[in-house]
Amino acid sequence: MKNRVILWFRRDLRLADNPALRAALDGDFDSIVPVFIHAPDELGDWAEGGAQRVWLHDSLRALAEDLETLGSRLIIRQGPTLDTLNTLIEESGAGAVYWNRLYDPPIIERDKQVKKALNEREDVDVDSFQAHVLFEPWQIETQQGQPYKVFTPFWKRIKGEPIRAPLARPDQLPAVWSCIGSLDVPDLGLLPEIRWDEKIRDCWTPGESGAQQRLETFLEDAADNYDDERDYPAIAGTSYLSPHLHWGEISPQQIMHRTEEWLDEYEGPAPREHIESFQSEIGWRDFAHHVLYHFPNTPDEPLDTRFKSFPWSDDTEALNAWQAGRTGIPMVDAGMRELWATGYMHNRVRMTVASFLTKNLRIAWQHGERWFWDTLVDADLANNTLGWQWAAGSGADAAPFFRIFNPARQGERFDAKGSYVRRWVPELSDMPNRHIHKPWDAPAEVLKKASIELGKDYPKPIVDLKASRREALEAFDQIKNES
Ligand SMILES: Cc1cc2nc3c(=O)[nH]c(=O)nc-3n(C[C@H](O)[C@H](O)[C@H](O)COP(=O)(O)OP(=O)(O)OC[C@H]3O[C@@H](n4cnc5c(N)ncnc54)[C@H](O)[C@@H]3O)c2cc1C
Structure with a gap:
């Protein structure tokens, strides 16, 4: 040899x-x-x-x-x-x-x-x-020898299992024979011709040391409040590790071990419940890989086959408005514009924009999945598929179809001061908190004071939230009894 x-x-x-x-x-x-x-x-x-x-x-x-x-x-x-x-x-x-x-x-x-x-x-x-994962997808099965389709028992099953200790980084490596030729990174032509990528670089540091730095910043700044703040998109309350995990610049094993070590080092009562909540998100990532491995057609087809005959709409204009962040629903527009500017969107807002697309606009989840695939820096086949099928109600452990997020109420609850919307939809900056998530309901004098003419400075809503909710439920009625 x-x-x-x-x-x-x-x-x-x-x-x-x-x-x-x-x-x-x-x-x-x-x-x-x-x-x-x-x-x-x-x-x-x-x-x-x-x-x-x-x-x-x-x-x-x-x-x-x-x-x-x-x-x-x-x-x-x-x-x-x-x-x-x-x-x-x-x-x-x-x-x-x-x-x-x-x-x-x-x-x-x-x-x-x-x-x-x-x-x-x-x-x-x-x-x-x-x-790439904590456990091989084929290692974990239910008592009946089946793959898991629900997260909680999946997590219960793997939570206490020993996770191998991270392997050391080498101090040096043998030289590579100089005769072996290589392209340079730019030869791969990965960068866009119109250089929008600079914006993404302002927010991220790709690479292994950037990933380690991100984890440490999270531990220092946000980990001990994770469970309380992870749902508020105006706060940097999550780890932002998703693209680093996708490219394997950091492993889930390193994250699990470092968070435990950090808890041991913590001065004062250790915030174990927050770290456990964060670790369970790493568990969701393993669950997504488990589901993708066992149901390999789910990036294209609904896991719940009733949804194959769901009466989706093919309204391209509405899809374009959603993609451009011009739906007239501030929380949705803020999310879609954050995505375009940074390659990232907060999880709470991903759920909101996905519910809006699949339920209020009744556009098939595959269109949203594809848009996310092209625009997210953390686009990941396992996590993106699970997220979209979850939002559409057709996937593993999915939100039931009848649970339709009201995007205005999501804003009032998780962005009460409107800071997230003001950051990404600056034309609404002068709207008072009370009306920022529902400008269409604001009295004329409030709009005037905020220099907003709906339909001119900011779109009128492209859909009526109440009526579209009702229509979505009626559409679901058509398929819900299919087997
Ligand atoms: C419609 C939709 C699409 C999504 N598409 C993707 C995607 O393409 N790539 C992606 O990594 N995540 C996706 N997610 C899951 C989640 O939104 C992101 O992982 C999270 O927002 C990343 O931010 P973070 O690293 O700060 O998360 P943290 O809250 O800090 O979580 C830590 C890590 O846990 C994992 N994680 C967290 N939530 C989930 C979840 N719901 N499912 C699976 N893993 C999770 C991620 O690897 C994440 O980096 C999607 C969610 C939805 C609703």
């Missing part, structure tokens, strides 16, 4: 707690060839969206720098993956290929083919490792 190993980086763009890297270091290899292969054509309909591509560009740069600091070098190639790996095996004389597993259906299919083809070669050892 030759003494070199190819370390195939995918969505595990980190050096600490990286099981494939650790196995490469612990194996009898004198050289490690780290490679990233960009092969969007192999991801079917779910190749990276625009915001994800920007993140990937910056994250690859960070990984390449980190590898160089340790004496190694990131080799960047374009796909097809199998051909590229075969070429690299010839060029480097590697006798092994290692990677960490992912669970998106097109990736599973591709990886199976790669594994099979490499195994057919007699000169290469192939191995893959668990790095």
